[in-house]
Amino acid sequence: METPRISVVIPVYNEEGNLPELFRELTEVLEKLSVSFEIIFIDDGSKDRSGAILRGFALQDGRVRIIFFQKNFGQSAAFAAGFRSARGEIVVTMDADLQNDPHDIPLLLDKITSYDMVCGWRVHRQDSLVRKISSRIANKIRNWLSDEQIKDVGCSLKAFRRECLRNFYYFKGMHRFFPTLMKIEGCSVTEVKVNHRPRRFGEAKYGIGNRAFRGLIDLLAVRWMKKRHLSYEVKEIVNG
Numbered sequence: 001m002e003t004p005r006i007s008v009v010i011p012v013y014n015e016e017g018n019l020p021e022l023f024r025e026l027t028e029v030l031e032k033l034s035v036s037f038e039i040i041f042i043d044d045g046s047k048d049r050s051g052a053i054l055r056g057f058a059l060q061d062g063r064v065r066i067i068f069f070q071k072n073f074g075q076s077a078a079f080a081a082g083f084r085s086a087r088g089e090i091v092v093t094m095d096a097d098l099q100n101d102p103h104d105i106p107l108l109l110d111k112i113t114s115y116d117m118v119c120g121w122r123v124h125r126q127d128s129l130v131r132k133i134s135s136r137i138a139n140k141i142r143n144w145l146s147d148e149q150i151k152d153v154g155c156s157l158k159a160f161r162r163e164c165l166r167n168f169y170y171f172k173g174m175h176r177f178f179p180t181l182m183k184i185e186g187c188s189v190t191e192v193k194v195n196h197r198p199r200r201f202g203e204a205k206y207g208i209g210n211r212a213f214r215g216l217i218d219l220l221a222v223r224w225m226k227k228r229h230l231s232y233e234v235k236e237i238v239n240g
C-alpha cells in the first residue's frame with residue numbers, strides 16, 4: 001500500500017453502537033477529499049462487539065488498520081500507539097462515539113497548511129450540564145496554571161503534522177495537554193470551531209472523579225515541563 005497522506009487515529013473503548021455509522025460517515029468525507037488516507041482504530045480492550053465490528057471494516061477496506069490492546073490502557077495510550085503507527089504526513093484524531101463530526105475534517109485540513117496543529121473547539125457542547133461546567137472550570141485552571149489560552153482542550157478532533165508528534169514526552173493523561181506539549185516543542189497551534197453532537201449509543205467513560213485529581217497533578221507536571229524546557233541556540237561548531 002502506498003504511503004497515505006492522512007492518518008485518522010481513533011481510540012475505541014466499547015463503542016459497538018457507534019462504529020458502523022462512524023465508519024460510513026468518515027469514509028464518505030475522506031473519499032470526497034480525493035487524498036490518500038488510512039484509518040487506524042485502536043481497540044482499547046473493548047468488552048463489547050467493537051473488535052468484531054472493526055475486523056469487519058478491515059476485511060472490506062484495506063485502508064483500515066486496527067491495533068488491539070491486550071486490555072484497557074486508556075485514551076492516552078491509544079493515541080500514542082496510533083501516533084507511532086501512523087504513516088501519513090498529517091494525523092487527525094477523533095473520538096469513536098460520533099460526538100465529533102467527520103464533516104469538520106476538511107476544515108482542520110485547510111488550516112493545517114499554515115499551522116503544525118489544529119484543535120477543534122466545541123462551541124455548542126452536547127454534554128450534560130455537570131460535564132460542561134466541570135470542563136469549563138478545568139479549562140480555566142489549566143489555562144491559568146500553564147499560561148495558555150486554549151478554549152477547549154478536551155475536544156479530540158484535532159489535526160497534527162506528524163513530524164511534530166515525534167518529539168514530545170508521552171505520558172498518561174497527555175491527551176489533555178496536546179496543544180501545550182506541541183507549543184513547548186516550538187510548534188504552532190490554532191483552534192477552529194467545530195460541531196459537537198450528543199452521544200446516542202454507549203456510555204461516557206469519564207466523570208468528574210476520574211479526571212479532576214489526576215488532571216491537576218498532570219497539570220503541575222506540564223507547568224514544570226514548560227518552565228524547565230531545555231532550549232539553546234548554537235552559534236558555531238568547530239571541528240564538528
Ligand code: UDP
Nearest residue numbers: 011012013044074075095096097204205206
Ligand atoms: N476511550 C478509550 N479508552 C478509554 C476511555 C475512552 O479509547 O479508556 C475512547 C472512547 O471510546 C471514545 C473516546 O475515547 O472514542 C472518548 O471517550 P468518551 O466519549 O467516553 O469521553 P467524553 O466524550 O465523555 O469526554
Ligand code: MG
Nearest residue numbers: 095097099199
Ligand atoms: Mg464522548
